[in-house]
Amino acid sequence: MFKIRTYNQISSLGLDRFPRDNYQVGPDLDAPEAFILRSQKLHTETVPDSLLAVARAGAGVNNVPVADYSERGIVVFNSPGANANAVKELVVTGLLMASRDIFTGMSYVQGLTEISDSAEMAALLEKEKKRFAGCELTGKTLGVVGLGAIGAVVANMALDMGMKVLGYDPALSVEAAWRLSSRVEKMDNLQSLLSRADYVTLHVPAMEATKNLINEETLGSLKSGAALLNFAREEIVNTEAVIAALDSGRLRRFVTDFPVPALLGRDNVIAMPHIGASTGEAEENCAIMAADQLMDFLEHGNIRNSVNFPTTTMAHNGGYRLTVNNANVPKVLSNVLAVLSDCNNNVLDLVNKSRDDIAYNIIDVEEAPDQCIVDAIKAVEGVKRVRLL
Secondary structure (H helix, E strand, O other), X not given: OEEEEEOOOXXXXXXXXXXXXXEEEEOOOOOOOEEEEOOOOOOOOOOOOOOOEEEXXXXXXXXXXXXXXXXXXXXXXXXXXXXXXXXXXXXXXXXXXXXXXXXXXXXXXXXXXXXXXHHHHHHHHHHHHHHHOOOOOOOOEEEEEOOOHHHHHHHHHHHHOOXXXXXXXXXXXXXHHHHOOOOOEEOOOHHHHHHHOOEEEEOOOOOOOOOOOEOHHHHOOOOOOEEEEEOOOHHHEOHHHHHHHHHHOOEEEEEEOOOOHHHOOOOOEEEOOOOOOOOHHHHHHHHHHHHXXXXXXXXXXXXXXXXXXXOEOOOOOOOEEEEEEEEOOOOHHHHHHHHHHHOOOOEEEEEEEEEOXXXXXXXXXXXXXXXXXXXXXHOOOOEEEEEEO
16 A cells, blocks of 8 residues: 655645555655655655655646755656646737737726726727737747747747747757757757847746856847746746846846746736646646656656656566666666576566666566565665665
8 A cells, every 4th residue: 555645735636546445645644655746845844764756746846855855765756748738828828918018908998997988988999009009929039948848839839820939958858859840940059049039938947057047148149129938937037137138128028927026017027926837727737647657656666757767667577576776886786686696586677777876777577576685685785775566
């Protein structure tokens, strides 16, 4: 029986994926094998010795101490792409609001409360509507920074709207490249993209390499009069640099899902209350993906969409399965296999993958390993965690 401790309000469609004959699911479980959460900050949470994995029903993992969990051999999953459509639709909204003065026009109309005659109001609006004129998106150039699950669907959507699309992502994966239209023009560097785009939308994760990615220097390359959209993370954009670019006119408009006090009250800022993934469908999709990934890992040892462990999967065609997490250094796997060999236990199949300092192995063997074998593998230098499934 696996125990899954829940944090936050997780969609029931996700939690119902766990079969109740093999899983206990709830917020107050002791000795859980896994956590599933949304926004709960885990940095100060006690880590149970039983914990094997954490799954976030969402893409970002800033609320999870990933480095610490990696040292403990705990796999951290996220749900990339599950909220992509929700974010994409809000990006469309941001693009339209940045090109047409929709919000100001709507606010103007709502303020005409003293006019009671429809003909008078119609005549006034016909006279004043030129104040809210804008431009069309068709034919304009969109620069997409980050071409992962969300960036790819945003780029493809913009092409369907008749925009030209430039893309920049120094870490573009093969999987992401398959999702991306061949009509997206790949740029070699950020500065080249910024210098040509009428609109720039950000879709990169928050990490040390992307902190203040948009700063005074990069904004210096921006095409004059461009609009910038940030539906990724607050830390990617340097607020002071953006305000300076807005004041100078180099940046025409800033659309952000991460408002801060310094941006409020400005006509050239459209601030939203962090609602990029706030749809019922996105929350359901994220919860389902997180639950499925946890079950595949706990029951079969497979790892998909982990932010700290390598993607590692292997079909189970018989025998008994071990998983071994170890430091990514020479001789560890050979020493593990030597233990099995010394016990006359034949290896039927295995897969070995690594990511940075972590190596992960799935090993199917012919005979059921007893506790002595498991303990002997745990004693191998460099081994961090062993599971017999």
